Amino acid sequence: MFAVAFAFFVVMPGTTLPTPLYPIYREAFGLSELTITVIFAIYAIGVMTVLVVAGGWSDLIGRRPMLFAGIAAAIVGTIILASAQGLWGLLIGRVVVGFSAGVFTGTATVTIVELAPERWRGHAPLLxxxxxxxxLGSGPLLAGILAEYAPYPLRLSYIVELGLLGLALLCIWAIPxxxxxxxxVRLHMQKPMIVPEVRPVFIPAAIACFAGFSVLGVFGAAAPALLHEVFGFSNHVAFGxxxxxxxxxxxxxxxxxxxxxxxxxxxxxCIVLALGAAMIGVAIQLESLTLLVAGAIVNGTGHGVVFRAGIQGLTEVTPPYCRAETMSAFFIIAYIAICIPIVGFGASIAPLGLALSGEVFSGLAALLAIVALVLLPREGGMSGEMGRSEEKRG
Structure with missing residues (x-):
């Protein structure tokens, strides 16, 4: 269980490593802010491709082969990014890294739950x-520190990631x-599955998580630009x-x-998500770094509450035969939230300006969280389903 968790922890930074490096890429390759948002968002295409095409393959061929394939994709994508000489190298590398994230988001989550001993069963979804x-958070922090204080800012963080991926291979080799x-069994495309008994949990979980993941996506692509142009920071550690x-x-x-x-x-x-998004918008308006940090804390906390409850509830109510496919469907919604809003944000920068775009987006994210709050009771008992799951486990 912990070996898979470590591999999960090591693979996911590959998707966020470039965040503090985007200002360097922008100068080196002459990229616009819209192009930067596309570079960030395109990895979600790789994630969703895997989730749609191969979301249920681990139910057919086993968990370990899929996890090995995910690490292999992470290695290839990281090598492409480390050697990128222009826009196309970044785009291709991001898509390949997305393939690895697509494998791990569904398969690793299920594997950790299945490997958990009885005393850990209730905590496995949290792990x-x-x-x-x-x-995901460690990737930009690592890259920011290395870019600020070490040589070869566009290469070194990827080299470190490759070393960690080698350890991840050993971890997956060791698990049963x-x-x-x-x-x-013959492999074939398996669409993500949401069986009827899962829908009362799945629908409100997807709505609530969409609001949280959209904010994470915008920060992942635009945080360096916002910190530099609005708040006057140019430190890569701050970006990460x-x-x-x-x-x-x-x-x-x-x-x-x-x-x-x-x-x-x-x-x-949902309330905390809305409050955090509103605080971020006001922080941009007032150019207050303190309020921006506070908004990030509040928004991130709200995201964590709804995200874990969704994973926990889905794990409890989904039959084993379609568990990987259901988790894949859930993460597809999350990655749509990561990629589509950020591209819209990037497209709005030219006509509105970076600051106003940030304010408008923050307001829309807060509104979406409020809409999710209003819709939750109408979707048939998300809270009740969660409560019953807790009672069964207790």
Missing amino acids: ATASNMLG ETRPREPG GIMFLLFFCSTMGQVLQSKIAPNYRFPLG
């Missing part, structure tokens, strides 16, 4: 999502298979640090949500 979020290959803060607080939100009564988790998470 999976925390590995995911902390991995939790779902052996079925005799005579604000992303790490968001993901760290998301992890803390996942921990704290277990202290909240099940009936209040999603409503409270």
